[in-house]
Amino acid sequence: MTVFSFTNWIANAPQWVQSCPEWFQNLIFQLYQTFIYQDRWKFFIDGLKITFIVTIGALILGVIIGLFIAIIRTAHDNYTNKKPPLILTIINSICKLYLTIIRGTPMMVQLLVMGFVIMVPKTDFATVICGIITLGINSGAYVAEIVRSGLMSINIGQTEAGRSLGFNYVQTMWHIIIPQAVKNILPALGNEMITLLKDTSLVSVIALRDVTKQTQNIISKTYQAYVPYISLAIIYLVIVILLTRLLSIFERRLRKSDH
Amino acid sequence: MTTNETLIKVENLVKNFGNIEVLKGINSEIKRGEVVVIIGASGSGKSTFLRCLNLLEHPTDGSIFFNDINITDPKTNINLHRQKMGMVFQQFNLFPHMTILKNMTIAPIKLLKMSKEDAEAKAMELLTKVGLADRASAYPSQLSGGQKQRVAIVRALCMDPEVMLFDEPTSALDPEMVGEVLGVIKDLAASGMTMAIVTHEMGFAREVADRVIFIDEGVIAEEGTPEEIFGNPKCPRLQEFLSKVL
Numbered sequence: 001m002t003v004f005s006f007t008n009w010i011a012n013a014p015q016w017v018q019s020c021p022e023w024f025q026n027l028i029f030q031l032y033q034t035f036i037y038q039d040r041w042k043f044f045i046d047g048l049k050i051t052f053i054v055t056i057g058a059l060i061l062g063v064i065i066g067l068f069i070a071i072i073r074t075a076h077d078n079y080t081n082k083k084p085p086l087i088l089t090i091i092n093s094i095c096k097l098y099l100t101i102i103r104g105t106p107m108m109v110q111l112l113v114m115g116f117v118i119m120v121p122k123t124d125f126a127t128v129i130c131g132i133i134t135l136g137i138n139s140g141a142y143v144a145e146i147v148r149s150g151l152m153s154i155n156i157g158q159t160e161a162g163r164s165l166g167f168n169y170v171q172t173m174w175h176i177i178i179p180q181a182v183k184n185i186l187p188a189l190g191n192e193m194i195t196l197l198k199d200t201s202l203v204s205v206i207a208l209r210d211v212t213k214q215t216q217n218i219i220s221k222t223y224q225a226y227v228p229y230i231s232l233a234i235i236y237l238v239i240v241i242l243l244t245r246l247l248s249i250f251e252r253r254l255r256k257s258d259h
Numbered sequence: 260m261t262t263n264e265t266l267i268k269v270e271n272l273v274k275n276f277g278n279i280e281v282l283k284g285i286n287s288e289i290k291r292g293e294v295v296v297i298i299g300a301s302g303s304g305k306s307t308f309l310r311c312l313n314l315l316e317h318p319t320d321g322s323i324f325f326n327d328i329n330i331t332d333p334k335t336n337i338n339l340h341r342q343k344m345g346m347v348f349q350q351f352n353l354f355p356h357m358t359i360l361k362n363m364t365i366a367p368i369k370l371l372k373m374s375k376e377d378a379e380a381k382a383m384e385l386l387t388k389v390g391l392a393d394r395a396s397a398y399p400s401q402l403s404g405g406q407k408q409r410v411a412i413v414r415a416l417c418m419d420p421e422v423m424l425f426d427e428p429t430s431a432l433d434p435e436m437v438g439e440v441l442g443v444i445k446d447l448a449a450s451g452m453t454m455a456i457v458t459h460e461m462g463f464a465r466e467v468a469d470r471v472i473f474i475d476e477g478v479i480a481e482e483g484t485p486e487e488i489f490g491n492p493k494c495p496r497l498q499e500f501l502s503k504v505l
Contacts, residue, residue, distance in 0.1 A: 160315055161352035165366040165418060166342030175365060179356050 004037065030227040040218055044235065047214030054131045054210065055197045061136025062196065066143025069095045071173060073144070074151045095144070102141035108202050110134055115206030131203040139196050146188045150181035183254045190247040194240050201236075211235060261293040261469050266326065266422055266453050267312060273320035274307055281307045283477035284321070289422065289455060294448045296468035296485075297457045300500055304477045309426050309457045313337075313344045326421070342370055345415030349427040351407040353399040353414070359386070360395040363414045371418070378417070385413040389443050405436030409443050416447075423447065425456040429463075461504055465489050473497045 006029050010018065017028055035041045076084050076092040084092075102110070114134040121127040154177050162172035182189075204213035215232045219225050267289040274282040281304045289295050299305040310316040312323060314330060314337050322331050330340050354362050363385070364378040373381075386392045389409040399407055408428055415423060425444065429437045441463050448454060448467050458464055464471060464485065471488040473481045473496075481494040489505075492498045 155350075155352075157348060157350050157352040158354065161346075161348065161354070163338075164313055164315060164341055164344070164346035164424075165415070166338050166370050167366065168338045171369065175369065176354055180354075183356070 004033070009033075027227070030222070030224050033222050033224070034218055034227045034231065040221075043214040043218055044211060044231075047209060047211030048235070050128065050203075050208060050210040051197070051200050051212075053128060054135060054200045054203060054208070055193075057128075057132035058135035058139055058196055058200075059193055061132060062139030062143045062192075065136065065140025066147050069098070069140065069144035070147035070151055073148055075169065099141050099144065102138055107135075107138055107199055108205060110138055111202055111205050121206070127206060127208050130206060131200070131208045134206075135196060135199060135203070138199070139192060142192050142195075143189065146185050146192060147181065149188075150185035151177060153184050154180050186247065186251050186254065190244070190251075193247075194243055197239065197243070198236060262291045264291040265289070265324075266291045266293075267455075268324040268327075269312070269321070270324070271321040272308070272311055272318050272323065274304070274311055274316060275319045281477055282311070282318075285474075285477075285479055287472065287479060287482075289453060291421070291453055292451050294452075294454045294456070294467055294469045295472060296464040296470070297455065297472045297474060298459075298461070298464060298488075298500075299474035303474045305457045305474045306426055308474060309424055309455055312424055312455060313341050313346060315346070342366075342418050343421045345418060345420035345423040347408070347411050347415055347423065347425045347428050349430045351399075351404070351411045351431070353407055353411055355399050358396050358398055359391070359402070359410050362399070362410065363417045366414075367417050382413070382417055385416055386410075388446075389413055403436060404432045405439045408432065408436075408440045412440075412443055412447070422453040422455065425454065425458070427457050427459065429458065429460055459504065461489070461501075473500070475500075 006026070009029055009032070010025060013025075013028075017025060020028070033040070035044075072088070072091050072095050076088050079088075083089075111131075111134050114130055115121065115127075119126070119130045119133070121130040151173075158176055158180065159172055162176040163169075167175065200210055201212040203210050204216065207213075209217075212232060215228045218228050222228070265288050269285055269287045272282050272285040273280070285308060297305045297309060307316055311318050314323075318331055322329050324330070325340050325344070328335060328340070330337055353359075354365075357365065360379060360382055363382040364373075364375065367373040367378040367381070368375060383392060383395060386395055389412070391406060391409060391413075394402060394406065394410075399410070402410065412423075412428075428444065429440050432440060437460070441460065444454075444456070444463075445467055456464075456467070466485075468485045470482060471485050472479055473488060473492075473494070475494075475496045481488065481492065481497050488497070489501065492501055
């Protein structure tokens with residue numbers, strides 16, 4: 001079997017390629033060996049699958065954690081004139097500790113600690129779960145503060161109106177405060193989602209084969225970094241642009257009641 | 260319309276905000292069907308007193324009985340009792356993300372388990388009474404202040420309350436809109452609803468009240484019929500207050 005190299009490839013290339021300037025021939029060769037040779041585009045697709053699974057999983061986990069912490073913290077802070085119940089004080093302190101630790105350490109370090117100290121996943125599936133949990137816990141800390149600012153931006157009169165009708169605290173939050181808060185925090189939440197998507201590029205350190213890791217795998221075969229890495233950047237950029245569009249459509253729909 | 264049946268009984272109500280003593284031991288009663296108007300200078304504690312009645316402010320000391328049940332007892336489920344105590348706020352506090360109809364029907368549907376059709380029929384009937392049936396599908400931001408407050412009143416009425424609490428219902432309104440809101444409250448008084456109203460509208464107080472309470476420095480300084488309070492005030496603080504506002 002002949003070795004796959006530029007010289008061999010150009011000899012068998014179509015006529016129009018051979019008549020191009022050399023730098024262009026080189027570019028086409030690199031694109032060929034990055035995407036087409038040995039069906040390497042499948043590496044990108046497989047990697048994107050992992051990237052999306054981890055992003056969506058971490059997003060859901062992050063929103064659940066964030067919402068929970070934000071409600072606990074807001075409920076605790078609402079006791080301005082008297083002491084809150086002991087259980088609430090304890091949970092609130094745990095939440096604060098969590099926020100301090102997560103916001104005080106780098107994402108990369110958190111992945112290393114989870115991947116090699118705490119969870120130590122053995123199978124592929126366990127590694128994906130480990131990635132989702134680590135990113136979800138990280139994102140939750142930021143979502144919590146975003147949601148908390150959203151909840152605090154709603155006039156206290158809304159809570160009072162809800163409570164005076166007979167809704168309990170949770171019902172008031174759910175039917176009255178959260179729908180209004182979501183509208184206010186959607187831009188910040190969208191931003192967090194985009195950050196999360198880009199942060200998934202770090203999961204390669206726990207051997208998760210996301211799109212970044214797969215690109216590195218291709219480079220380890222082609223010994224050419226230029227086209228794979230630029231392509232990777234474009235892939236992330238396109239996804240983020242699409243997400244931004246989607247968010248602005250969603251935002252416009254939610255603004256329906258503002259006139 | 261006042262009956263002999265006590266609906267709300269307040270015993271030695273004390274409320275502190277931090278180190279500041281706002282209410283210093285208030286004793287009072289509201290009978291079923293009675294219209295009580297609470298007046299007083301700014302910072303006298305009249306709004307705090309009203310807000311204590313449905314525990315929006317939790318009393319520091321003392322007891323409040325509603326239908327003979329001690330609602331200040333931590334074991335009492337206040338949410339159930341609040342369903343029977345409608346409240347109208349100075350700032351309207353309509354839910355801006357819901358239409359007028361949704362504002363009015365959400366509580367009856369979620370809390371009283373009323374069907375959507377029944378709740379909407381009832382809401383429309385009440386909206387018609389206050390002349391806003393055509394605004395049912397509008398959002399609060401599309402309404403004037405007076406319209407918002409009328410909606411806030413009928414939103415509370417949708418829960419079939421036994422008492423209505425009004426916290427300065429006309430203070431945030433442009434002068435030309437005060438009349439339409441007071442009109443609705445007067446109609447409500449005429450229908451026999453029990454009401455506690457905090458207001459600065461002395462003419463209205465005189466017209467609608469069965470009893471007027473003057474709160475000063477956190478205590479009830481004087482109370483009586485509108486004729487006694489406005490015609491023949493005894494307490495010097497009340498005389499001074501009335502000379503400023505009338």
